[in-house]
Amino acid sequence: MVSNPQIIEIAIPLYLDRTFHYTVPERLLDQALPGRRAVVPFGRRKLTGYILAIAEESRIDNLKEIIEVLDQEPLWTPAELEFFSWAASYYMHPLGEVLRTALPAGINIRTRKGSSGENAELTGGKAILREKFYLPGPLSETTRRPGARALEILAVIRETGEIQASVIRKRFGSSSPQLKRLVELGLAEVREREIYRDPFKNRTIMRDTPRRLNRHQQSALDTITENLGRHQYSAFLLYGVTGSGKTEVYLQAIAHALENGKNALVLVPEIALTPQLTGRFQARFEGGLAILHSGLSDGERYDEWRRIRRGLARIVIGARSAIFAPLENIGIIIVDEEHEASFKQSDGLRYNARDLALVRGGIERAAVVLGSATPLVTSIHAAHNGRLTLLELPERVENRPMPAVERIAMKGSKETISAALATALTQNIEAGQQAMVFLNRRGFATFLVCASCGQALSCPNCSVTLTYHRQRARSICHYCDYAVPAPGTCPSCGATELTELGAGTEKLEFELRELLPLARTIRMDSDTTSGKGSHERLLASMGDGSADILIGTQMIAKGHDFPGVTLVGVINAEAGLGMPDFRAAERTFQLLSQVIGRAGRGETPGKVLLQAYDTEHYAILSASGHDAAGFYQQELEFRQDAGYPPFTFLAAIGISGNVEQAVTEQAEQSARLLAAIKQKLKVRVEILGPAQSPIYRLRGRFRRQILLKAVTRKDLRRLLLAWRQESRTSSTVRVVVDIDPVDLM
Ligand code: ADP
Ligand code: ZN
Numbered sequence: 001m002v003s004n005p006q007i008i009e010i011a012i013p014l015y016l017d018r019t020f021h022y023t024v025p026e027r028l029l030d031q032a033l034p035g036r037r038a039v040v041p042f043g044r045r046k047l048t049g050y051i052l053a054i055a056e057e058s059r060i061d062n063l064k065e066i067i068e069v070l071d072q073e074p075l076w077t078p079a080e081l082e083f084f085s086w087a088a089s090y091y092m093h094p095l096g097e098v099l100r101t102a103l104p105a106g107i108n109i110r111t112r113k114g115s116s117g118e119n120a121e122l123t124g125g126k127a128i129l130r131e132k133f134y135l136p137g138p139l140s141e142t143t144r145r146p147g148a149r150a151l152e153i154l155a156v157i158r159e160t161g162e163i164q165a166s167v168i169r170k171r172f173g174s175s176s177p178q179l180k181r182l183v184e185l186g187l188a189e190v191r192e193r194e195i196y197r198d199p200f201k202n203r204t205i206m207r208d209t210p211r212r213l214n215r216h217q218q219s220a221l222d223t224i225t226e227n228l229g230r231h232q233y234s235a236f237l238l239y240g241v242t243g244s245g246k247t248e249v250y251l252q253a254i255a256h257a258l259e260n261g262k263n264a265l266v267l268v269p270e271i272a273l274t275p276q277l278t279g280r281f282q283a284r285f286e287g288g289l290a291i292l293h294s295g296l297s298d299g300e301r302y303d304e305w306r307r308i309r310r311g312l313a314r315i316v317i318g319a320r321s322a323i324f325a326p327l328e329n330i331g332i333i334i335v336d337e338e339h340e341a342s343f344k345q346s347d348g349l350r351y352n353a354r355d356l357a358l359v360r361g362g363i364e365r366a367a368v369v370l371g372s373a374t375p376l377v378t379s380i381h382a383a384h385n386g387r388l389t390l391l392e393l394p395e396r397v398e399n400r401p402m403p404a405v406e407r408i409a410m411k412g413s414k415e416t417i418s419a420a421l422a423t424a425l426t427q428n429i430e431a432g433q434q435a436m437v438f439l440n441r442r443g444f445a446t447f448l449v450c451a452s453c454g455q456a457l458s459c460p461n462c463s464v465t466l467t468y469h470r471q472r473a474r475s476i477c478h479y480c481d482y483a484v485p486a487p488g489t490c491p492s493c494g495a496t497e498l499t500e501l502g503a504g505t506e507k508l509e510f511e512l513r514e515l516l517p518l519a520r521t522i523r524m525d526s527d528t529t530s531g532k533g534s535h536e537r538l539l540a541s542m543g544d545g546s547a548d549i550l551i552g553t554q555m556i557a558k559g560h561d562f563p564g565v566t567l568v569g570v571i572n573a574e575a576g577l578g579m580p581d582f583r584a585a586e587r588t589f590q591l592l593s594q595v596i597g598r599a600g601r602g603e604t605p606g607k608v609l610l611q612a613y614d615t616e617h618y619a620i621l622s623a624s625g626h627d628a629a630g631f632y633q634q635e636l637e638f639r640q641d642a643g644y645p646p647f648t649f650l651a652a653i654g655i656s657g658n659v660e661q662a663v664t665e666q667a668e669q670s671a672r673l674l675a676a677i678k679q680k681l682k683v684r685v686e687i688l689g690p691a692q693s694p695i696y697r698l699r700g701r702f703r704r705q706i707l708l709k710a711v712t713r714k715d716l717r718r719l720l721l722a723w724r725q726e727s728r729t730s731s732t733v734r735v736v737v738d739i740d741p742v743d744l745m
Contacts, residue, residue, distance in 0.1 A: 007058050008032055008066070010040060010049040011096035017724075019095060020049070021058040022066045032066060035074025035081060039067045050099045052081060075103070075309070077328060083363050084324075087356060091739050092720065093349045101349050102324035106302025130192050132165040134179060139186035146185055150178035157188055208283035210255070211248055214398075216240075220249050220391035224367055225256045228331055233362045237338075237383045238371040240393025241626075242597025243400060243561070246371045247277060249393075250334050251284050253369065258285075258314060262331020262366075266317040267353055269340035270294075272529075273558045275536045276543075277336065278317055285315060292318030292325065295532055320345060320353035323360060330364040333357045337559060338370035338379060339590050344742040352740060373597055374590035377639065380632045381646040396601075403568070403599040403606035405624035407615040410572075416503045416511055421569045421609045425512070429519045429548055433604065434564040436550045438557065438595045439508050439571040442525040443467035446502025448475060450490035457484075457491065457498070463697040469527070470506060480699045508571060509551050516549070524552035557594040563602025570595055573612040573620055580694045581744050582644045585619040589631050592623035643686070645740075649713050651720060652741040653706040655690065657733040660702045664690075666733040667704040670723075674706065677722045683715040694745045705744070 005023040012020060022040055024032040032038060032051060040049045041064050048070065076084070076099075084102060088095040136158050146154070153172055157163055168175055182188035213221060220238060227234035240246045254264040266281070268274050271293050278291055290304045290313035307313045309326040316325045320343050335343070335357045343354040354370065361368035370379060370388065383390040396402065408418050417425075421437075428435050447465035448457045457466045459477035466475035468486050475486040484491075487498050509523045522528075524538045535555075541547040542562050550556055550565075576588040592610070600606020610624055622631035640647050655667040667690035674687050686709040693703035710716035720737060729735050 005063075006032070007055040007063065008038075009052045009055045010038060010066075011052055011094070011099055012040075012042060012047055012049045013096040013100040014047075014094065015097065016094055019052060021055055021060060021063050023063045025065050028066065028069055031069040031072075033074060034078065035076040036069055036071040037075065038069050040064070041067065050075075050096060052085075052095070073309075076326060079328075079363050080326065083356075083360050086359055086363070087349070087351055090359075091349055091351055092724065092737050098349055101321075104298070104301045104305040106298035106300075107305070133162055133191050133193055134165065134168065134182075134188050135162040135191065137183070137186045137188045142185045142187060144185060146181045146187065147178065149175070150181050153178055154182055154187055157182075208280065210252055210284070211245075213248065213252070214245070214395075216393045216395065217245050217249050217397075220393060221252050221256075223389065223391055224249075224253045224332075224369060227367050228253070228257055228260065228262070231331075231365050233365050233368075235358055235361065235368045235388050236370065236391050237375055237379050237388040238369050238391045238393070239375055239380075239383070240371070240373060241396060241402065241628075242373045242594065243396040243601045244373070244393035245397045246336075246373075246393060247280060250336070250369065250371065251280065253332055253367075254315060254334070255284075257331035257367075260331060261329070263314045263327050263329050264316070264332045264334070265322065265325060265327055265330055265357075265360075266315065266334045266336065267322055267343070267357060268317065268319060268336045269342045269558065271317070271319050272535045273555060274336075275539060276561060277559065281315065281317055288312070288314040290316045290318075290325070292316065292322045294319065320351075323351075323353040323356045330360070330366045333361050333364075333366055333368045335368070335370045336372075338372045339374050339376045341587075341742050344740075346743055350736075350738045350741075352742070355740065374593045374628070377586050377632060377635050378646040381636060400600065400603075401605050402626050403596060403608045405596055405608040405610055405626075407620065407624055408609055408611045409615050410611050410613050416508055416571060417515065417569075418609075418611055421611065422515055424567055424607065424609055425516060425519075425549070425569065428567040429516055431566075433566040434542065434545070434548055434550070434562065435567040435569065436552070436556055436562075436565055436595075436598055437508060437512065437569040437571065438552065438554075439503065439505050440553050440575050440591070441467075441502070441504040441572075442478075442506065442527055442553055443476070443504035444470035444506040444510070445500035446504060448487060448498040449501055450493060450495050451497040451499050452495040453490060453493040455490060455492040456501075461697065461700045463695055467504060468500060470510075479695070503571070505551055505553060512549060512551065519548040520546065521549040521551060522547045524550060524555050526553070526555075529555070554591060557591055557598065559594075560598060561601055562598065565598055566600060566602075566604045566606050568595060568599040568606065568608045570608065570610040570612075573610050574614050574617060577614070577617060577619065579745070582639075582642065583742075585617075585638070586635055588617075589619040589623050589628075589635075592620065593626075593628070596623060596626075643709060648709045648711055649716050650741055651708045651716055652738040652744065653708070654693070654703065654736045654738060655705070655733060656698075656701045656703045658701055659732050662730055662732045663702045663704055666730055666735065667706065670727065670735065671706055673726060674708070674719065674723055677726070678719055681718055681722060683710070683719050684712070685710040685715050685719050707741075707744075 007021050007023055010020050010022055034051050034053050036051050037048050038051055039046055084098050088098040134157050153175055183190050238246055257264050290308050292304055308316055316322055316327050335354050338354050344352045357368050382388040408420050425435055445468040448468050457475050459466055459482050461482055462477055462479045466477055468475050473486055474483045476483045489496050505523055505525045509521055512521050522538055529535050542550050573592055577584050596608045599608050612620055618634050655663055657663045671690050678685055688707040690704045690706050693705045696703060708716060
């Protein structure tokens with residue numbers, strides 16, 4: 001009798017909507033288990049796929065055999081595979097691609113088996129480092145004398161219990177003969193183990209202990225820990241004004257989870273911008289931390305991945321991709337600054353880590369804490385209807401007042417820095433205090449305009465103007481990096497007189513230096529922070545008082561805690577309001593509130609001067625009046641009237657390509673097909689467009705958009721799935737679906 005061969009289901013990392021069945025040859029039966037990678041024949045190629053499950057049967061005969069299994073341990077747990085499948089289905093993205101996204105790049109450096117096949121666990125070729133460790137041996141005494149230095153070394157080995165060879169070398173110099181002797185005599189044992197590169201080895205961290213919580217913090221913490229104890233999914237919105245001590249609540253909630261044997265996952269918007277936050281975690285928790293920093297090399301990232309997989313890290317901190325970290329036994333997931341748009345991935349798998357945190361929390365039965373001083377309008381709505389439990393920190397710690405905000409109307413004025421702001425800055429510096437000046441545009445002039453023909457210098461590849469950067473003597477496209485020498489000549493008429501319009505941070509810095517020649521100014525924007533560690537250096541000079549004024553774009557608004565800052569200036573506060581995006585008011589309110597919140601976090605109260613042409617817009621009024629409740633109420637009314645989230649669900653279909661005509665035709669064809677399917681399925685979905693995207697040309701591609709709005713996710717999904725089945729795309733055009741889109745530009 002011939003027994004049926006074992007069939008397994010495999011996901012392939014290609015843009016295919018389905019998974020595949022393969023059979024397992026006899027010799028691989030004990031290895032071909034879910035969560036491991038396998039090499040499989042695919043067409044005429046060999047590909048690495050991911051084993052999802054053992055299949056009962058297959059409708060297809062003549063299944064092919066897998067060739068090899070690459071891993072000796074599973075890469076993922078069943079709960080993680082469930083999570084990835086959920087994400088693949090929700091975002092309508094191939095599971096194989098999702099799994100590939102979830103793996104660290106370093107794993108693919110050179111995946112191979114150890115020579116004997118036995119120690120071929122998660123080997124990634126050169127990514128792995130090994131080192132010798134010494135520990136006390138089975139014998140405690142010997143009649144033969146190992147020598148005085150060897151005895152000294154032995155004492156240290158016994159004292160530490162286990163010590164790395166490199167540490168012994170550092171202390172005793174080269175000690176190989178002594179160590180060898182100790183091992184021969186049975187006084188010490190040697191073991192070889194993998195070691196992990198420590199990306200933060202050059203840092204010194206001061207220990208830090210939990211603070212006494214105020215009553216709001218305590219009550220928030222109590223509610224979270226009570227739920228932690230139940231091991232059930234629970235979701236919170238920790239809504240605390242700037243400087244209210246949210247981080248302290250995170251730290252103590254995590255400590256509680258660890259005490260209960262659970263692990264913690266912490267998501268932050270951009271880890272390079274938050275060295276302070278990671279520093280506070282390192283200061284509070286000894287070891288056991290994995291920090292997934294964007295500055296990690298592939299090898300380092302892979303090391304961290306393996307440390308987490310093996311349970312050696314109990315707290316994982318990282319930006320959005322950390323939501324895929326192989327952390328088991330999760331008790332709590334924190335999403336700090338939950339309102340930040342950077343939690344959304346803008347290409348490939350277009351996931352939102354803030355949303356996925358709730359999903360993973362559900363699968364892991366964990367507590368999920370979304371924290372912000374300026375939550376998403378959507379989160380406020382979810383708190384109103386009970387899907388998130390609201391935890392409020394309405395006051396700053398130690399009863400520090402919120403800063404006083406003065407709005408300065410700039411109508412009719414051509415200055416970058418108003419007289420009022422100039423005076424305030426001068427007085428602040430004279431008083432020996434620090435200031436921040438915010439302008440959400442980099443470069444010197446927003447653009448150059450020809451004085452004779454009136455044309456603005458714009459990018460030949462993108463429908464945007466070029467920004468003039470004076471230090472670099474270039475006009476640059478901020479989207480595709482196209483650059484021309486500047487000031488230069490007008491490309492239309494050849495005239496040499498170009499007028500500078502609009503100011504950026506470079507010009508602001510220039511003017512502030514003229515105004516306050518003695519002040520030590522530094523600038524933080526993507527021009528000054530491209531070097532490794534440059535964020536940290538700039539922030540450190542604010543932290544230690546070696547800078548007086550920090551000038552910058554939205555980078556300076558992010559959660560920094562500088563108690564010495566007593567004055568904040570905001571230039572062109574309404575800059576974001578002109579965006580053709582329904583979230584423009586929300587984003588402006590959030591950004592302004594965050595910037596305002598940088599002032600007066602120490603003992604001296606803070607003051608903010610906010611310059612705007614239109615000082616009466618409700619986003620500006622609410623932010624400057626610390627009236628968040630008023631803002632959310634108005635914004636929710638607007639969203640309801642206009643039919644936008646949280647009252648509807650959105651999906652965007654992006655159609656782009658280099659040939660304009662092909663893009664237009666594809667967009668129209670897609671919209672017609674959607675309309676026909678909508679009729680047939682009788683789903684309630686509004687189809688808007690196809691319209692030109694606000695930035696119609698980007699990096700040479702023409703872009704159109706169809707926006708789908710629905711009252712239920714179910715209708716939206718039914719329409720999209722049916723459309724995808726029937727949709728035919730021409731080879732010159734790319735069509736992508738973005739579920740819950742954040743960037744509509
Ligand atoms: P947020 O994240 O809400 O803006 P932080 O967590 O950065 O606020 O806290 C602001 C400052 O107050 C930090 O320096 C923090 O160490 C301090 N702090 C937090 N909680 C307390 C407390 N209970 N007592 C005293 N200081 C506190
Ligand atoms: Zn461009």
